Amino acid sequence: MMFKRSAVAVLLALSGVGTALISTTAGAQAFPVKPIRIVVGYPPGGGADLPARSLAAAIQPQLGQQVIVDNRPGGGGSLAANAVAKSAPDGYTLLVTDAGPVVNAPALVKDLPYDPAKELVIASTLAKTYYMVVAGPALKSQTMKDMIAEAKAAPGKLALGHSGIGSQHHLAWEYFKVRTGIDVQSVAYKGSSASMTDVVGGQVPMAIVGPGAAVNLMRAGKVRALGISAPARLPAFPDVPALAEFAPGYTVLAWNGVWAPAAVPKSALARLNAEINRALGTPEMVRQLAEQGLEPLPNGVDESAAFWRSELAIWPDLIRRLGITGN
Numbered sequence: 001m002m003f004k005r006s007a008v009a010v011l012l013a014l015s016g017v018g019t020a021l022i023s024t025t026a027g028a029q030a031f032p033v034k035p036i037r038i039v040v041g042y043p044p045g046g047g048a049d050l051p052a053r054s055l056a057a058a059i060q061p062q063l064g065q066q067v068i069v070d071n072r073p074g075g076g077g078s079l080a081a082n083a084v085a086k087s088a089p090d091g092y093t094l095l096v097t098d099a100g101p102v103v104n105a106p107a108l109v110k111d112l113p114y115d116p117a118k119e120l121v122i123a124s125t126l127a128k129t130y131y132m133v134v135a136g137p138a139l140k141s142q143t144m145k146d147m148i149a150e151a152k153a154a155p156g157k158l159a160l161g162h163s164g165i166g167s168q169h170h171l172a173w174e175y176f177k178v179r180t181g182i183d184v185q186s187v188a189y190k191g192s193s194a195s196m197t198d199v200v201g202g203q204v205p206m207a208i209v210g211p212g213a214a215v216n217l218m219r220a221g222k223v224r225a226l227g228i229s230a231p232a233r234l235p236a237f238p239d240v241p242a243l244a245e246f247a248p249g250y251t252v253l254a255w256n257g258v259w260a261p262a263a264v265p266k267s268a269l270a271r272l273n274a275e276i277n278r279a280l281g282t283p284e285m286v287r288q289l290a291e292q293g294l295e296p297l298p299n300g301v302d303e304s305a306a307f308w309r310s311e312l313a314i315w316p317d318l319i320r321r322l323g324i325t326g327n
Contacts (some may be wrong), residue, residue: 059205164188
């Protein structure tokens with residue numbers, strides 16, 4: 001009788017442990033239990049917006065929750081970055097951006113209201129490409145070679161639009177100006193789509209954008225590509241010369257990633273990383289990114305953090321050396 005009672009007690013105890021383990025496991029796997037919001041610091045159709053929307057559509061069925069894209073343009077993406085940095089660190093508010101607000105902004109803005117290295121953590125790198133210099137009807141020169149000659153013949157006469165002071169687009173162009181010795185005015189816009197509107201309309205002769213913002217307009221014959229910031233011509237754009245052909249050694253990689261508030265639970269960060277990388281491996285996501293002129297850039301959490309640190313070691317120093325200042 002005593003043996004039976006003891007056995008029952010042991011079974012009940014084990015059952016309790018099992019229930020606790022199941023409950024704990026379920027709790028750990030519960031994320032997400034509500035919709036996720038991806039904040040983008042650029043207008044719809046520009047900058048990081050297109051890959052953010054492709055990502056949202058891909059991970060929504062994987063996570064079993066609605067994934068909403070929230071555009072908050074302004075400050076070269078810093079308004080969105082600050083909003084995410086100050087949000088609840090629960091994994092439900094994410095930032096998709098290029099390097100501007102998470103690499104360059106601290107070196108540009110004296111009173112930046114957030115510290116990306118301390119208040120944000122990268123969940124994963126997302127996609128990569130190179131920057132493209134495109135021209136519209138207001139530019140007389142038809143090629144990059146001719147544009148450089150035109151700019152040298154009339155310093156300060158030409159202008160080029162970019163997605164905001166301190167954006168990676170802006171820095172890529174300023175670096176090219178230094179390497180070629182040309183004097184071209186830089187005009188800041190709230191995103192690539194706004195600059196492209198003015199290029200097509202003839203208000204500004206050129207812009208530097210990611211290929212995704214220009215491809216459809218190029219196909220329609222409304223703009224023409226003068227060069228791309230890759231080390232050599234790309235198979236996707238064989239007729240577009242590399243900017244390195246005019247400034248030997250010049251290369252600027254354009255990339256974007258997904259960030260969360262720094263105190264987000266590691267389990268949520270790991271889940272997000274796994275689902276982002278899973279999405280990046282699907283044929284549909286690869287196809288959509290290719291249409292935007294992008295390539296998937298999958299990485300684990302640690303590898304993504306290391307890549308981010310490598311960018312932080314390069315661009316702030318270049319900003320200081322070029323004497324670029326923000327607001």
